[in-house]
Structures are given as C-alpha cells and as structure tokens.
Amino acid sequence: MTLTTIFRPVVATAALTTVLGFSPLLTAIAQAETLNGAGATFPAPLYERYAREVRKKHPELKVNYQAIGSGGGIRQTIAGTVDFGASDAAMKDDEIAKVKNGVILVPTAGGAVSVVYNLPGVNKLRLSRKTLPDIFSGKITNWNDKQIKADNPGVNLPDQPIKFVVRADGSGTTFIFTNHLSSINPYFKGRIGANTAPKWTLPNALKGKGNPGVAALVARTPGAIGYVEYDYATKNNLRSAEIQ
Numbered sequence: 001m002t003l004t005t006i007f008r009p010v011v012a013t014a015a016l017t018t019v020l021g022f023s024p025l026l027t028a029i030a031q032a033e034t035l036n037g038a039g040a041t042f043p044a045p046l047y048e049r050y051a052r053e054v055r056k057k058h059p060e061l062k063v064n065y066q067a068i069g070s071g072g073g074i075r076q077t078i079a080g081t082v083d084f085g086a087s088d089a090a091m092k093d094d095e096i097a098k099v100k101n102g103v104i105l106v107p108t109a110g111g112a113v114s115v116v117y118n119l120p121g122v123n124k125l126r127l128s129r130k131t132l133p134d135i136f137s138g139k140i141t142n143w144n145d146k147q148i149k150a151d152n153p154g155v156n157l158p159d160q161p162i163k164f165v166v167r168a169d170g171s172g173t174t175f176i177f178t179n180h181l182s183s184i185n186p187y188f189k190g191r192i193g194a195n196t197a198p199k200w201t202l203p204n205a206l207k208g209k210g211n212p213g214v215a216a217l218v219a220r221t222p223g224a225i226g227y228v229e230y231d232y233a234t235k236n237n238l239r240s241a242e243i244q
Helices: 022-029 044-056 071-080 131-136 146-151 171-184 186-191 210-219 230-235
Strands: 015-019 036-039 060-066 085-086 102-119 163-165 207-210 224-229
Touching: 036 071, 044 060, 044 230, 060 210, 071 085, 071 171, 085 171, 102 171, 102 210, 102 230, 131 146, 131 171, 131 186, 163 171, 171 186, 171 224, 207 210, 210 224, 210 230, 224 230
Parallel strands: 036 060, 036 085, 163 207, 163 224
Antiparallel strands: 015 085, 015 102, 102 224
C-alpha cells in the first residue's frame, strides 16, 4: 500500500462564525431601523454581501458592520453599544452572563484560515503537520531550516530569518488557527495553546490589526509568514502555503 501525503492551500479547520444577537436587534428589525454590528474581521466580506442583499429586498433597513475583531465584537455586545456582534470563537458563559438583555448565538458562516507568506522566488511552499506548529511556536526561525527544506525538496529556500506576523487584537481567526495547531502538536498546545490572544513566543513578531492588517504586513514584508481568512489571501494576491 502506498501512503500519499496531501497538501492543500488552507488549514484544514472550519470556522464557525457566530452572530450574537439580543432583544434590541429584534426591536430594530421590527421597526425597520438601522442595525449596527461589530466584531470579527474573518467574515466581514461575507457580511458586507449579506447587507447588500438585505437592502435589495428591504431598502428601508440599513445594516452597518464594523470589522474590529472578535474581541471587540464581544466587548461591544456586553456594553450594549451594538445591535449584534460577531465572533469566530463563541462567547464564554461568564461573558454571556454580562449581557443585560440576554444573548442568542446564531451560526452564520464557515470559512478557512490560510497560511500566507512573502518569499520572493518561492512560488510554492509546503509545510507539514510537524513543521507548521514548530514555526509558530518559535522552534523554527530560519527559512532554510532542515525541516522546511525536507518539506520542499528542490526549492531554493533563502538563508534568512522568518518574520512572523500575528494579530494585535483579540481574534477569532487566531483562535481557529491556534486551536488547529494545538490539536495536531502537543508542544504547541503546551507552549502557546488555543486562545484568541495567545502569548506568542516568537522573536520580534510583527502585529497587525484584524485580517486586513496581517495581510498588509505580510504583503510588504519579504520573509514574512502569517495567517488570514482565505478571502483576504486571494484579494491581496498573497501566496498561500500548502498545508498537510
């Protein structure tokens, strides 16, 4: 029997984006007012499309959404400053208890996290289930490390430091990504763990606000590697690593 290693351009983890609604949201809909929401950047392109489709059928109803990160969406939901919030990581019980009018959690979308990189001359990069967690736990810090070379035979990898790009804000995308790495690698789980705002042990990590911020930093930083929702990779013409 032949065993085949399969690499794909996205992390094999589905994201369940959750909208957090409560009674003012239902009142606003009934009164055909403006709905104001905030939260995850991960589903923002899809939510913008949702809003356009709503306006076509209900021109009297306007939907505003600010992509400020999952953490911000949860905080504004708790504060009652928005009609709905969005987070890729579901609210915890203690957070739900702080919402005065209660919370309804509604699954709205699924997506994938893409590992993006900026490595001039390397058009195709493969990262195994062992190598990817070792990179983001700080065990691998140079592009021509023997593990990366083993994943990419025949590829001319540069002898230069890896420039890590992570999120500056509390992020559901980060939770999805770190949850995946924790699931496949005990060392990463023990050192970093699954978290919306982990304490990274990466040397001189660059931090971007939201998916757009991470995508922009990777795009303008040769030697960079980061993670974004797949739509941000394609729209910013970023190369996505093939992940085992």
